[in-house]
Amino acid sequence: MTPMSSISFFERFEADILSGRKTITLRDESESGLVPGQELPVVTFEQGRWFCDIRILAVTPLAFSELDEEHAQAENMSLPELKLLIGEIYPGLEQLYLIRFELLQG
Ligand SMILES: CC(=O)Nc1ccn([C@H]2C[C@H](O)[C@@H](CO)O2)c(=O)n1
Numbered sequence: 001m002t003p004m005s006s007i008s009f010f011e012r013f014e015a016d017i018l019s020g021r022k023t024i025t026l027r028d029e030s031e032s033g034l035v036p037g038q039e040l041p042v043v044t045f046e047q048g049r050w051f052c053d054i055r056i057l058a059v060t061p062l063a064f065s066e067l068d069e070e071h072a073q074a075e076n077m078s079l080p081e082l083k084l085l086i087g088e089i090y091p092g093l094e095q096l097y098l099i100r101f102e103l104l105q106g
Pocket of ligand 1: 008009010013024025026027045075085086089
């Protein structure tokens, strides 16, 4: 697997990340190779525009069926909103990876 040199987020989550309200992201296996302690730039998915750097704190496998209120809170949304969003981004995918991160600069 090629090491990731940046991570992208949809522009609509930029403000939540910069304010520290969003501290996790759920991704598929293709983005599960991040390593705790790794620092990397964050860019928008739409334009590839840099907007901050983050440090990876943990990468943990998590099943869609295990999503709970704590995950939703760390995403700054309700659990139904989070499940709907994940279903739209990764239709039918059960095996997700929970990536915890901290904001370094924005
Ligand atoms: C290309 C791609 O998958 N981009 C993504 C995936 C996820 N996110 C956000 C949406 C949610 O807040 C969490 C959970 O997946 O991460 C994203 O911004 N961009």
